[in-house]
Amino acid sequence: MKLLTEQTEDGSKRRNAAKKKELEAAEKWIAELSAIFKRLYEDSVTGHISDERFTELSADYEAEQKKLKEKAAALQSELSKTLEATANAEKFMKVVRKYTSFEELTPTLLREFVEKIVIHESEALDGKRGGKLRRQEIEIYYSFVGMVELPD
Numbered sequence: 001m002k003l004l005t006e007q008t009e010d011g012s013k014r015r016n017a018a019k020k021k022e023l024e025a026a027e028k029w030i031a032e033l034s035a036i037f038k039r040l041y042e043d044s045v046t047g048h049i050s051d052e053r054f055t056e057l058s059a060d061y062e063a064e065q066k067k068l069k070e071k072a073a074a075l076q077s078e079l080s081k082t083l084e085a086t087a088n089a090e091k092f093m094k095v096v097r098k099y100t101s102f103e104e105l106t107p108t109l110l111r112e113f114v115e116k117i118v119i120h121e122s123e124a125l126d127g128k129r130g131g132k133l134r135r136q137e138i139e140i141y142y143s144f145v146g147m148v149e150l151p152d
Helices: 002-046 051-098 107-113
Strands: 114-119 138-142
Touching: 002 051, 107 114
Parallel strands: none
Antiparallel strands: 114 138
16 A cells, blocks of 8 residues: 555656646746747837738737746646645545544544535335335545545
8 A cells, every 4th residue: 555655646746747847848938938029029119020020920929928828827726736635635644544443433533534424315226116125325525535436
């Protein structure tokens, strides 16, 4: 279990590092595009390039900068969600470690470990309304991590 957790953490760290690097590159290029646009404007004012050429180039640079800003915002959002998920997982693991071996489910343990329990309406498995074979789905949402899908 520990090895699997470490491998997952390593993979997450690599993905986060790659996203951070991509975000930094996008932010750097956004700043460079602003500098290019300023020089382009100066060239237009001094007459080094025509008004048509200025309009064409500025539209291209502005469109590229807009796309980059949207991409940077999306990357920042993903990184924030990842950091929040990591923090929540760490909080959850702290609670798990605190209660790794318990004999009974106490109210204190339940309050710390479980966020909510959703009990769905039961359904008849034998097709009879009052039949004895019934199935009822129960969802347990754990603190900090939500519902955990367990393999069958």
